[in-house]
Amino acid sequence: MTKPAILKHGAAAGAAGRPRRSDWTIDQDWANYTQEEHEVWKTLFERQTKLLPGRACDEFVEGMRALPIGGDRIPEFHALNEILRRGTGWEIVAVPGLVPDEVFFEHLANRRFPAGQFIRKRDELDYLEEPDIFHDVFGHVPMLMNPVIADYIQSYGVGGLRAQAQGVLHHLARVYWYTVEFGLVTQPDGLRIYGAGIVSSYTETLFALTDPSPNRIRFDLERVMRTRYRIDDFQESYFVLGHLHALLDLAAIDFAPIYKRAGSKRELEPGDILPSDDVLTRGSGRYHALKREAPREAS
Ligand code: HBI
Ligand code: FE
Numbered sequence: 475m476t477k478p479a480i481l482k483h484g485a486a487a488g489a490a491g492r493p494r495r496s497d498w499t500i501d502q503d504w505a506n507y508t509q510e511e512h513e514v515w516k517t518l519f520e521r522q523t524k525l526l527p528g529r530a531c532d533e534f535v536e537g538m539r540a541l542p543i544g545g546d547r548i549p550e551f552h553a554l555n556e557i558l559r560r561g562t563g564w565e566i567v568a569v570p571g572l573v574p575d576e577v578f579f580e581h582l583a584n585r586r587f588p589a590g591q592f593i594r595k596r597d598e599l600d601y602l603e604e605p606d607i608f609h610d611v612f613g614h615v616p617m618l619m620n621p622v623i624a625d626y627i628q629s630y631g632v633g634g635l636r637a638q639a640q641g642v643l644h645h646l647a648r649v650y651w652y653t654v655e656f657g658l659v660t661q662p663d664g665l666r667i668y669g670a671g672i673v674s675s676y677t678e679t680l681f682a683l684t685d686p687s688p689n690r691i692r693f694d695l696e697r698v699m700r701t702r703y704r705i706d707d708f709q710e711s712y713f714v715l716g717h718l719h720a721l722l723d724l725a726a727i728d729f730a731p732i733y734k735r736a737g738s739k740r741e742l743e744p745g746d747i748l749p750s751d752d753v754l755t756r757g758s759g760r761y762h763a764l765k766r767e768a769p770r771e772a773s
Contacts (some may be wrong), residue, residue, distance in 0.1 A: 507606035531666040537616030562624035571604035580630025613670030629725040687761035692752035699736035
């Protein structure tokens with residue numbers, strides 16, 4: 475089995491050793507990508523583009539179609555930004571990798587999406603320690619063309635600054651994780667992915683949608699706030715929205731009372747199922763059980 479795409483969004487920021495500004499942005503420096511780096515992009519792009527019809531939600535497909543994201547070369551941020559600004563007022567800024575939480579939130583609150591400037595190596599196509607340009611641009615940027623997601627991610631930035639001050643960031647980060655990164659949504663024609671962590675990963679696209687192992691549970695805000703997540707492997711549970719519009723409500727409501735309720739109840743493990751859950755698929759749990767038995771063999 476190939477390694478899953480791993481997104482250690484919680485890990486310490488590693489710098490690529492280039493000059494950065496106080497807001498952590500750097501130049502994309504597009505002219506300095508090597509031929510090999512463009513070819514890694516091409517490999518990832520072609521693999522994912524073949525897989526996504528019928529699997530990614532319609533909004534993702536529409537966003538991708540509207541943007542100059544092609545298969546031959548790494549996209550240029552200034553070209554993407556022209557379309558994004560006109561579409562939803564968002565823009566992309568280049569960063570060396572993970573940035574501190576408050577820097578990340580400050581950018582999002584101002585409709586700037588920090589995107590990793592670097593691209594993974596060919597021998598680590600499915601392994602990511604930090605979000606790279608393929609995850610950020612292929613995975614996140616098409617969704618930023620959608621007005622609902624555009625507002626939702628901005629409000630995550632605003633809410634993140636507030637949650638940090640209130641000491642409840644872990645609750646909010648889980649909501650982001652199980653929506654923007656690993657969310658599923660039902661369409662009239664079936665289950666689709668919209669989370670960037672899935673959409674940008676070959677192996678997790680298949681695992682999230684069709685593997686019998688994970689749970690697929692209807693999204694519930696307070697429930698998700700209580701649920702720990704895995705940063706080093708496929709998710710044990712995915713949370714499913716009835717429609718992306720549900721995120722609009724999330725962008726508008728006051729989280730404070732929900733933080734309070736979630737904080738007063740016990741934390742849930744990634745694979746837990748509650749009697750109150752609306753379970754679409756009860757997973758076998760086999761994938762993670764095997765790994766716990768024989769961690770080396772299973773990976
Ligand atoms: N930095 N570049 C980058 N991308 C992220 O997704 C990111 C980050 N810093 C912090 C972070 N995410 C999360 O831990 C917060 O969403 C809580
Ligand atoms: Fe991401």
